[in-house]
Amino acid sequence: MSTRKVVLAALKVSAVAVSALLSTSLLFTPISNAEPVNDFYDAIPGDVGDPGSVIRTEPLPLAGAVGGVPGVGTRIVYSSTDTHGSNVAVSGSYLEPAAPWSGAGPRPTVVIGPGTQGQGDQCAPSRMFPTAGQLRLAEPGNPSNYGAGVDSVGVNYESAFAFAFLAQGVRVFVTDYIGLGTPGIHTYVNRAEEAHAMLDGARAARALAKAGEDDPIALWGHSQGGGATAAATELAPEYAPELNLVGSYASAPPADLASVLRHIDGTGLMAAIGYTINGVLDRYPAAREPIESRLNDYGRSVLADVAGQCLIDSRTKYGKQSTASWTTDGRPLADVVESVPEIQQVIEEQRIGRRTPASPILVNGALNDDFIPYEQTRRLVQDWCARGAEATLFTDTLPAVNPGSGNNHLAPAVADFGVGLQYVLDRFNGKPLVGACNA
Structure with missing residues (x-):
């Protein structure tokens, strides 16, 4: 060809x-939460070489x-x-x-x-x-933005x-x-x-x-x-x-994540900021307290929610919101990052272009x-x-x-x-x- x-x-x-x-x-293949867990993806430490x-x-x-x-x-x-x-x-x-x-x-x-x-x-x-795509079916009684008990689209x-x-x-x-x-x-x-x-x-x-x-x-x-x-x-x-x-x-x-953070806040991709923070909280213990202490209850609930979502889920629920609604002082996260050295250091560590x-x-x-x-x-x-x-x-x-x-x-x-x-x-x-x- x-x-x-x-x-x-x-x-x-x-x-x-x-x-x-x-x-x-689009039509997707339903994946029920009630189905047996596929252990193909699980790996015990002894498996990893x-x-x-x-x-x-x-x-x-x-x-x-x-x-x-x-x-x-x-x-x-x-x-x-x-x-x-x-x-x-x-x-x-x-x-x-x-x-x-x-x-x-x-x-x-x-x-x-x-x-x-x-x-x-x-x-x-x-x-x-x-299947090219899938739906994850919500558990009984779990409200869904998509109706028909569906809580995830990929x-x-x-x-x-x-x-x-x-x-x-x-x-x-x-x-x-x-x-x-x-x-x-x-x-x-x-x-x-x-x-x-x-x-x-x-x-x-x-x-x-x-x-x-x-x-x-x-x-x-x-x-x-x-x-x-x-x-x-x-x-x-x-x-x-x-x-x-x-x-x-x-x-x-x-x-340059600092630049991207400011650019996507308030857009359809703003929930990706939540994906980023979740990863930072897991890998950089020194940044956990400086970040968590500046998040309000709503901000913490968003992070917990997006951790289990696919992109369309996050776009539908949180698209075009501002991260100012996540913080205790009402500032967008880009401003918080710039003012807290422990957070800024982690973001700078992700900078691409410093190697050849x-x-x-x-x-x-x-x-x-x-x-x-x-x-x-x-x-x-x-x-x-x-x-x-x-x-x-x-x-x-x-x-x-x-x-x-x-x-x-x-x-x-x-x-x-x-x-x-x-x-x-x-x-x-x-x-x-x-x-x-x-x-």
């Missing part, structure tokens, strides 16, 4: 997926493809490390393409970092590949992008990230943990494929996935130097992105270029539509997918870089 046809197919499916984020009109080692696998049916099943799926739990260096288990999806690889050299692998899915385990992409909108790569004969690995699917809190936008999950996912994929050490690998992601890709690319030389990482595509990466990628990377930023400010994306590329990296900035100029809704954040993921796909394929095929600094 030609690249153009693949891109058009991906755009068609992705448009449906993006629409699903803004409504709940060296980073990237495979703990367990099981067959993973694939749904939602255009033109038939594009390959064979395997659900996987693998080993990684958290921000403090402790071994942890992570889940993900390994997809082996049915199509042949017709490019240069051995068959390559792309590791996808998903965009924001939510913080509940039911939101993990590996749980949704069989959409695996990364599947369209994954299938487009499969159609090109490229292996795909989609990480769930630490704590999304597996036990424990999902440490949303934690720079080190997302980077580890992606790089160890590449190691696990190589083991499952029985690939050679020189087989090429690329990283890809939008939004949360763009941040994970950017963090993994700059951390790879020290964390996983043995990987043959030939290129990365980071779209709308949240590289050893492989090329294309960064996509949209001028009118209503979730990820363009200026911090441009600065990320400037920081890398100053360090000697081979980085390229692609600027999306789509006009703003209904600012604050997320349209101007989601549309570039679809409209510019072909740009990212072609960039990755060019790296796999060893083509010269065009427009990169220091190339």
Whole structure:
């Protein structure tokens, strides 16, 4: 299949997926809370080995493809490390393409970092590949915003992008990230943990494929996935130097959380601030008291609620609220972060751009992105270029539509997918870089 046809197919499916984020009109497979717990995702400490080692696998049916099943799926739990260096288990999806690889050299692998899915385990992409989406049914007597006893809606909108790569004969690995699917809190936008999950996912994929050490690998992601890709690319030389990482595509990466925090407050994605705080409270004990003492009862109830939600749940219930309603003094959290050193230190620790990628990377930023400010994306590329990296900035100029809704954040993921796909394929095929600094 030609690249153009693949891109058009991906755009068609992705448009449906993006629409699903803004409504709940799609049909999903019901998942009852009363069903037996699937212990596939559980891992005892003795199961967790060296980073990237495979703990367990099981067959993973694939749904939602255009033109038939594009390959064979395997659900996987693998080993990684958290921000403090402790071994942890992570889940993900390994997809082996049915199509042949017709490019240069051995068959390559792309590791996808998903965009924001939510913080509940039911939101993990590996749980949704069989159906493309799902509903979690509420317990009897538990009020629901969705009616009919439904309390959670998830959409695996990364599947369209994954299938487009499969159609090109490229292996795909989609990480769930630490704590999304597996036990424990999902440490949303934690720079080190997302980077580890992606790089160890590449190691696990190589083991499952029985690939050679020189087989090429690329990283890809939008939004949360763009941040994970950017963090993994700059951390790879020290964390996983043995990987043959030939290129990365980071779209709308949240590289500067302080900037993003102020930008998304009051938008449709504001509940993601709650995901972030929940992860910080779990991983950074020194920041717990300074944060919790500044939250009012409503703020604490929101954090507890979003910890079990998928993105559509959070958008529906808390979208376009202000975090000023969460704090004891009525200030938005961005102001609180700036005034409390213990919190500011944690946020600064997540900053991307302070290490030097050893492989090329294309960064996509949209001028009118209503979730990820363009200026911090441009600065990320400037920081890398100053360090000697081979980085390229692609600027999306789509006009703003209904600012604050997320349209101007989601549309570039679809409209510019072909740009990212072609960039990755060019790296796999060893083509010269065009427009990169220091190339």
